[in-house]
Amino acid sequence: MLRFLLRRIFIAIPTIILISVFVFSLQQLLPGDPLLVLAGEERDPEVLEALREKYRLNDPIPMQYFAWASNALQGDLGTSLRTNQPVTELILEKLPVTLQLAIMSMIFAMLIGIPAGILSAAKKGTLVDYTANVVALSGLSVPNFWLGIMLILLVSVKWQLLPASGYTPPAEDFWQSIRTMLMPAFVLGTALAATLMRHTRSAMLSVLSTDYIRTARAKGLRERNVIMVHAFRNALTPIVTLTALLFGELVAGAVLTEQIFTIPGFGKLVVDAVFNRDYAVVQGIVLVTAIGFIFMNLIADALYYILNPRLKVA
């Protein structure tokens, strides 16, 4: 197991280096002198020169990259132009909010997607299967920011059941925190539920066509046992690994969801940074999400290894 994981980490290193090159290169896309963009409203030549020194803009580009990457490696992703706060601090401050949203969304997605996928596979070709497929495809096609707007209109404006926006930390008031996060988590979880449903269905169908399922049925086991004990347990491996991989999508989806529900998380941070032309923050976020995604990939690999005994033998 350890060797397997070490090998995966070793493979991930060049990818992380390339991501850092890519994120650094984003700065080169800025039209004109990047210093003027980094300086914002500031036009004092002395300040500009100090900034030029600070960001090593007089150095050749490869040297600039090495300076930036060595700082990033030490956890220094630069300073926000807007708030003057270190980018790492800003990200760490917002991350728990988005993680809460992501975990609640994932719970919604799993509660809806996995049972729907199992049911759809067990009732293949029936009205239940057809309906589940239509609902899943609709879930994949609906823009989640529009779903959010419609839910605010119905649940908050018309029925006044849940708050339309805002965020309460769970440490401050746990139930209020859950209440404010319910709608955003449902919105974000919908598309994931659809993806999970389709994968669960496909994994279940492939297991249900195997010989041992036929044997289980032939020896007179109840259909519920065949589905849940024999089929689902074996279909679980791809579902669990996919769930780990979907966290990347969750973070991306959170950008719009947090914007609509005014949740002060990671997603809102990136949008605000974009509009404030706070490029260090944008770069930092892309780097952190990409590394986070690689980390989730490693977890998915580890889970796959744990859940699939054949790999241990190999």
Added chain:
Amino acid sequence: MAQADLVDSPSPDPGASVPRDNRVWRKFRSHRSAMAGAFLVGFFVIVALAAPLLPIPDPAATDWGAVRKAPSWAHWMGTDEIGRDVMSRMIWGAQASLLAGVVSVGIAIGLGVPLGLVAGYFGGWIDAIVSRCTEAVLAAPFLILAIALAAFLGPSLTNAMIAIGISATPIFIRLTRGQVMNVAAEDYIEAARSIGTPTHRILGRYILPNALPPILVQATLTVATAIIAEASLSFLGLGQQPPAPSWGSMLNTAKNFLNQAPWMAMWPGVSIFLVVLGFNLLGDGLRDALDPRET
């Protein structure tokens, strides 16, 4: 496509693939949801193309006497916060959405397919470099990457399309590379090499056509993703700029008038949903029709 058709000869008879094409078309036509998808996509394409010919008001024309009017005979989908006709903006907005979907995917295919083709066929260090770069770009979530690129390039529909296209490129590199590796291992490619067929001819004439069907399916599904991505970027203010209409930017404005003018949020969302659903149904149908295992 017709791998088996080409096994015996490196220069297959083009007529040999006709029966299979017929079979694919028949399967596609009998796929009810795929036909529903084709209908939805066709409807929006016709509406978008016919926008200049339709007897509708100028989408940018304001009417301060008809601000936030509910749907009526005069304005079938109502008016917005400065009295513009929502239906007219919806129809013109369809152009932006479909254009963004198609152009972004065109960019992704234009960059991704040649890179995947070269990486898959030549292997070695070329493949290693292309694959590592692909993995690096794939590690950043699609929308975050598109937002970052659009932010650095500057807000406009063109830049949004470039950002979405670049973000979607790795999918096509990976897919093409995999397909090419499969096809390149076939005997008829070896036969083509052994009789001295130039590499560009092997790639263009034998490998690419056989690797195309999954790329076509992926392209259809990616148009759906790109339309949502464009709407998302426009919703955030990074795509189509006002006063030009786009479904995403219409939703952005509409969210401020939910209580007073809910129709402003209704139509753009329904349209995005329907056109994306159309492409998803079409993509699923194409996949089933082109899959030789499906009967």
